[in-house]
Amino acid sequence: MKRIYFFGWLSLFYLLTVAAYAQNVRGHVTDLETGESLPGVTIAVANTTTGTTTDAKGNYSLSLTNGTHQIQFSFVGYNNQIREVSINNNDITLNIVLAPGTQTLTDVVIVGSRSTQIRSNVETVAPIDVISVRELQTTGQIEPGQMMNMVAPSFNSSRQTLADGTDHIDPATLRGLGPDQVLVLLNGKRRHNQALLNLNGTVGRGSVGTDLNTIPVAGIERIEVLREGAASQYGSDAIAGVINVVMKKDTGTTANLHLGQFYEGDGSNAQVGVYHGIKAGNLGVIGIAADVRLREATNRAGRYTGPVYQNWNVSQLPNESQEGWLNRRQTLYNQDQALINQNNFNLENNLLVGNSAVDNFNGMLNGRLKVAPKTEVYFTGILNYRKGMGAGFYRYPYQTNQLIPEIFPNGFLPEIHSTIWDRSGLVGISGEWGKGWRWDLSNVIGGNYFRFDVENSVNASQYELGANAPTTFYAGTLKFNQNTSDFGVSKDFGQAIGLQSFNVAAGLSYRLDNYQILAGEEASYRNFNPASGRAGGAQVFPGYQPANAVNENRNVFAGYLDIETDITDKLLLNAAGRYEDYSDFGGNLAGKLSARYKFAEFFSLRGTLSNGFRAPSIHQRYFSAISTVFISVPNQGLQPRQQGTFRNDGPVAAAFGIPSLKAEKSTNYSLGITSQLLPNMTLTIDAYRIDIKDRIVLTGQFQRGTSAAGQQTAALLDAAGQTDVQAAIFFTNAVNTRTEGLDVVLSGDYPLGQGTINLTLAGNLNKTEVQGEPKVSETLPTEVFGNVLFNRQERGRLEWAQPRSKFTLGGTYRLNNFSSNLRVTRFGEVKALDPNTPQLDEDFSPKTITDLSVSYRFTKWLQFTIGGNNIFDVYPDKLAVTQYPTATNPTSLDNSSFDRFVYGRAATQFGFNGGYYYGSLAFNF
Template identity: 35%
Template structure:
């Protein structure tokens, strides 16, 4: 898929394993230059792509992020991908702190392809995947075109959990069972889309593109022993293994016109996108309902929508300098809305069996946790208005300078930001150039971070106790010191060089530093202490709760180096070789932690942003990544060999004894294409050819969950082989 393809060729991209719970097992965010998935902006044909409705709230890496889900774009419709590895908020607005990914769709007016692939993991033959893709280009009047793309995929579940002992209904304890699903979910994807342009006159071309994806994903969530039911009778005497299913409908549609008027090149567009996700627990049980409990409940709905309108104008002016001055400016209006819908009543409510045989209360909701309650359901919208401009000028035939600026205002309390960028490039010799940039950037707090709320309950000393994620503007959060979220603000410095010693060789080397103030993350849990109870009680709020909320938690500095090389060699009768090199070194340090006095008083000097969270932020991504690639084209064969070395990374535990530093690993990918005819191609290959797994963690687990941790950049399911056939027409 697209995310894995980018991970194989770009050294500054990290793709942590999607083996966690909830949305963390479904949406796999891309990390660019060690930053979160929502700190990189994604465009399609140069237009802003909407974010996923699912908030990543289940893993330490990318925690709290709401990234764009690249898996929702049909790969058959993609022509190529452009990457800007530099801060670009001055040009594009919020989120472009780490850089920009622009996905360019196909623009052909004839031909197409059909492709079928089949593959599975080495171990157990699980993860079996069948994928069928197709695309076709058709001509429209006046040299216009329309491309259609289709992508259908069925991926079966893979699981790498250890087995653990449990006690059955007869009291036997020698049996084993897999307690948690640790691996990839079963997923059924249906994606389609189009890209079209229609010239109307010499000065006007109409265009439109759209994508739609329906994804049904499901994975085992947890196994619950009957011994833990506290005497409540269920239809499952040997225990309950429930599964979590997400059904998502995602689409984007854009319309626009571009051309020339009064000497200005213009582009006027309107883009709407939405992701709608419904969560269901299946094969589950609400113990408090006793025999009347349903075994399948909808636990909630999340919807994110975004409507963006842009006017962009560009014109060249001749001021008598080395070359004409390129002046661009534009306006943008964007409306966003995020909605959290409640779950079925039985997913969160308490039934008549509210006390077990032990005398302890039975927690409301399903055995794996409560669905979204009416109190946690919420909705919020906002509008942003922006004006931006850019000037590009060749001061001499060797020296180019770009200046950019952007003003943006949000009406939801996020405030106003003004950002700028200066970039320059100087051609030192015919083969060597230096470049550099200084820019400021920002990321507005997402609507999900502002209103996300959830509740779970457990029995503590014979009483129900609430653990809650609360909205930052809720009464309980404000009572505990919460303030309105501010945008994350960044300062980006970059310096690099480009070298092209021959027509067949190119090398780029870039060093960067990204300082981010007011990074958004969650607080530690506040509650369960006399001081917190006194504050909540004085505010007339329940005291049987511990809460966490999103806050501007910390300042960080990220530094790194990117090296990319490419060399092409003609071997005559022995074909052609292409060598690629990619290297990234990246480090993140915490400059300051913004803990409130109350959090420091109750959770310690770090205010709950403890050594585990700090360590995972600083060392959870590989410290380095090296890519060595070779493609050999000879006769009817295309043979691709890719070696990737991931540097060491560390997953921190609750105590130092449970920390695990994972050693560097070499991962080998091999792909062979055989062109049977000019139209028919056979493919075979393997990802992780030598079946490399991460080392096992030091984390204690009585359930066998996550034996390889959650952070592996090359996954936790080992080797995967595949074969396929492609027909081009």
């Protein structure tokens, strides 16, 4: 930790000691016909990485070096303009008037290339989506992850429920892979991961992602999604692709107020976002943003039909007749019903199945200042604070080993309260040496802190304290800190060797990672009386124990070389290589070769061959914990288990023959076409295949039991001193997978009456399949532990938990001060496989939801929007297996946990909250 902060402050001190003056190009962009200012116009300078957008008043400012520059102005629904300016130690005012037209905006992109050539997203060698803040806002969502989920078909972010900490952080994925196989950048620089591991039966189980919802929406300019393996360019965790969030740094003030609620009457959302850009003299602009998001919980639980006070769901005793057994069950059932009525027990609201409640507070500082004729300093700081509350499974009075009757005579619903701090600071300096040698030095320091508190709960082993037993517990804290220093240089040698471009970029990177687990208070994890048979630790989330506490560091050195060249006017090539060396793991080399050939102005072919490498995350190497999970038991529904997640290099893993973790290795293939079909229409189609070898996953649950596997598991756990643990899981390189898919994007602008309409059809098809037989343990026999090592449920989670297809058809119509947006999204099939019983598998058919919004701009500074998401109130398929054990039918299958779950939670397409309506006000000053 001391090294991380030392390097961070050292870099900050160095970069802030530079000062000088600069020249600027300023101006105002207006509409030719109406004379109104145009906010959000994209401005790019050829052969540089300089660019900006106009502010809310249509103003812009660029800091440029002496010489002649070509500046391109682009905006949706308007014809592009390219203007040439000459600078010789003078400031220039350049006002632009754009004529309405049918030209589609082909956005200039940052991610995917280090060349200074201006390339649109249909001219690059790799498929890239560019999502403007305007597109994000039209979704009616208030969180970046959910916004992207509605406009980027290859992206998936599903809220989880009853999943401990993952209720508060949405796993985000690309192309159906895992959260840890997509790299997130902020302003082109690596962003740190979250501290939380996704563990409890969610999408991306066993992985660590990056929390997009820590970024303030009010400060976002656009989001770039590179849909291709880029480990050789940006780092080892870019197997599926890269998401680059670009923050605002223009003048003016914008504010947005959003209020909404679900049709069911719950889940109210309130969001206030404010951005203000301040001119720093002639140096540049400093942007400040604040974002507050308040999200109430939703609940779609069904009416509970199981035991409450008397457990009538009992097994047949030895030597007990069938008739005697059924009579005993019926008697217990009648007693239970009488007590339910006597105590007025509420069967409707004893579980929370839906969104957790989260209050989110964000702040941002972002800027780029010219401090010398050829030198700029840039910086970005983000601070996020979040409070969340989610619930676990209800503890019923008959579950005497999990409660203390003096405190909760009618049982209780335990709550997990999260406190999340996330902060990051980027400081960099860039410039140009001599004739075209561009350089960039930067340092990013960031971290994520996740604290668990348990409320409305008990440690049942403290039953002797009766009513004096505590009901709130501090259960521990997870921390992840990262410091990344980068230095890169690049130069275009194209003119010197007679080519249009020949850009060579090279750089070095040094990264420090720190991972910590802080133990909770003693009562949160200790079993004070093991002989009593009562569960120890806080019910719902036993705290981290001192044995789980870690404070581990590692460093990563990396070097890269990136070459991009226009061999001819038609042929563009890109080659990249990157070597990374991990102090706790080892090194690896990743490479990439891409090409794009333009057969004609309206048709190009592009393709890529690359390999990737993802080292085990520091979380996966050092995490361990004991937690309460609920598993599906044939004929008994969901049952609680004390489950241990044990370190891969620890004694328990060694006893089970679990080998040390090694890196995932991938090979990526892609082939696509891009076409400017008409002046107002673009088309991209990209097919891909991603093979991943030795993919890191969590094993199935090694459970104590009477079977051969259960008895051997019990012996191994007891021998390792884990006598209180009923099940064990481990991280391991269990499987090889193959993902194949297709991305399609068709977009265009068209005149319609007196206005214009923008239409976009975008879709993703993907299929992930496990290849061959899993290999988990070096010693345990497959014929005994085959389904335990990597069971049907875990296979299904990789192959079917995310939609295998997603298509979006959207249209935005603009006429003077009026605009409307209609979007139809089809989510493909998902499945949830039972660990043991195929009859309990759930198959959820494709669903289509419709979003609609209408906006009117009353003045230049005020716009009102009213809209609805999922306006036809579409829900996923209900769980098909709705039978449950009853007093007279004890052997019925149960996949609904006595009807508490109406919709599946293991695999979700778009959630199960139903329709949502909202209103918003947007201010531009």
